[in-house]
Amino acid sequence: MRPRDQQLRDHLAAEYVLGTLHGRARRRFERWLEDDRELDAAVAAWAARLFPLAQALPPVAPSARVWGAISTRIGAVQTPATARTRWWDNIGFWRSLAATAASLVVVLAVLLALPGREQGPAEGHMVMVANRQAEPLWVVSASGQQNRFKVKTLRPAGMAPEKVCVLWLIWPDGYAAPLGELPERIGSIDVRMPKGLARDPMRAQVAVSVESAGAPVTAPSRELVFKGPWVSL
Amino acid sequence: MSAPTSSACASEDNTEVARSFDTDSSPLFDLLARTALSDQRAFSQLYQLTSAKLFAVAIRILKHEERAEECLQEAFVNIWRQAGTYNADKSAPMTWMTTVVRNRALDLLRQRRPEVQADNPQVLENFRDDSDRTDNVAFADEHRRLEDCLGELKDAQRRCVLLAYYGGHTHPELAAQLQVPVGTVKTWIRRGLQQLKQCLD
Numbered sequence: 001m002r003p004r005d006q007q008l009r010d011h012l013a014a015e016y017v018l019g020t021l022h023g024r025a026r027r028r029f030e031r032w033l034e035d036d037r038e039l040d041a042a043v044a045a046w047a048a049r050l051f052p053l054a055q056a057l058p059p060v061a062p063s064a065r066v067w068g069a070i071s072t073r074i075g076a077v078q079t080p081a082t083a084r085t086r087w088w089d090n091i092g093f094w095r096s097l098a099a100t101a102a103s104l105v106v107v108l109a110v111l112l113a114l115p116g117r118e119q120g121p122a123e124g125h126m127v128m129v130a131n132r133q134a135e136p137l138w139v140v141s142a143s144g145q146q147n148r149f150k151v152k153t154l155r156p157a158g159m160a161p162e163k164v165c166v167l168w169l170i171w172p173d174g175y176a177a178p179l180g181e182l183p184e185r186i187g188s189i190d191v192r193m194p195k196g197l198a199r200d201p202m203r204a205q206v207a208v209s210v211e212s213a214g215a216p217v218t219a220p221s222r223e224l225v226f227k228g229p230w231v232s233l
Numbered sequence: 234m235s236a237p238t239s240s241a242c243a244s245e246d247n248t249e250v251a252r253s254f255d256t257d258s259s260p261l262f263d264l265l266a267r268t269a270l271s272d273q274r275a276f277s278q279l280y281q282l283t284s285a286k287l288f289a290v291a292i293r294i295l296k297h298e299e300r301a302e303e304c305l306q307e308a309f310v311n312i313w314r315q316a317g318t319y320n321a322d323k324s325a326p327m328t329w330m331t332t333v334v335r336n337r338a339l340d341l342l343r344q345r346r347p348e349v350q351a352d353n354p355q356v357l358e359n360f361r362d363d364s365d366r367t368d369n370v371a372f373a374d375e376h377r378r379l380e381d382c383l384g385e386l387k388d389a390q391r392r393c394v395l396l397a398y399y400g401g402h403t404h405p406e407l408a409a410q411l412q413v414p415v416g417t418v419k420t421w422i423r424r425g426l427q428q429l430k431q432c433l434d
Contacts, residue, residue, distance in 0.1 A: 011426065014430070015422070018397045019335065020397045020403055020404055022339075044324045049379070049433050054286075054289075054331045054335070054398075055331075056373070058370070067277075067284075075273070
């Protein structure tokens with residue numbers, strides 16, 4: 001039961017901002033705030049009153065790694081327009097799948113063990129697919145052989161049994177070619193472009209969609225959960 | 234996206250700019266608005282300008298560099314995601330961001346710190362805290378009023394308010410530290426806050 005008494009409400013707002021409202025009482029108060037604009041305004045007023053305390057602290061520069069981690073976590077796919085919002089809001093379970101920022105690529109180069117001796121136009125290109133916690137799930141790398149790619153599964157994505165992730169190449173003109181299912185099991189597999197397809201894979205973006213297991217895959221049937229360009233190492 | 238400049242030179246720059254923003258927060262309004270539109274450059278600038286001030290808040294509460302870094306990281310990811318919900322009519326940008334950081338810090342603190350039993354002297358010993366120290370804080374000119382109003386509080390009331398705000402302590406923890414009953418702490422805080430409000434408004 002939320003209080004009606006003005007003085008009590010204001011006092012709870014003050015203790016919420018101060019931090020002394022804790023545990024279940026804090027969580028309950030936060031629920032009230034969601035639809036109680038007056039209470040929300042009281043909290044804002046108290047935050048403003050006490051803000052000078054925070055502002056009075058001498059600044060401390062955080063280590064550069066903090067920004068590295070932040071930019072990795074927010075560096076989702078840079079598809080145009082409102083793709084970011086749709087990505088987070090509409091995908092349900094696949095909210096957890098996100099793309100990487102280039103800054104992680106350097107770290108991951110260590111994990112890759114790219115074949116050094118093989119030659120080929122595509123060698124040294126990769127794409128990493130990570131979940132929302134910036135945990136890498138798969139690394140797709142060019143094998144050095146044209147039209148063949150290596151998929152390294154770093155951790156299971158935890159798909160529902162009836163769902164699979166499918167890897168695609170999508171060219172700027174919208175043409176999409178499936179490369180195959182992305183495995184759940186940790187390890188490496190090889191995938192290849194469909195035979196007879198005369199397109200340069202390096203001009204395509206790498207994408208991942210969620211499909212029903214066992215269904216024939218000819219075009220991405222759902223919204224893509226990942227799309228990103230090759231990154232040159 | 235472009236990374237901030239190296240931390241060594243960023244720290245000095247940040248300090249200067251963050252101070253000047255105490256009085257003029259319009260660049261932060263603009264950067265937050267652009268962050269809401271997923272402008273990563275704006276977000277990067279926002280980080281450069283505010284992170285040192287906000288990190289100080291996290292460090293003060295968590296008293297642990299790594300946890301404070303975790304806190305700052307999560308808070309900024311939240312700022313990135315929630316920039317669209319920021320309401321300029323309700324609070325200044327830095328006030329809003331400070332709230333995001335403090336709430337995250339308090340959550341992290343309490344995940345790791347069990348509730349203190351006021352009657353356990355050993356636990357009590359671990360909760361000595363000097364968070365109410367104000368010798369290293371410097372109020373900006375426009376914030377002197379809060380400093381003055383704090384000065385008008387009784388010592389015990391002021392200590393409680395500062396320990397709670399800076400140290401993230403709950404009532405039982407404060408009671409343990411100050412060796413008084415929880416009820417007394419609650420009264421001190423309630424009266425202290427009431428008096429602050431009267432003095433400030």
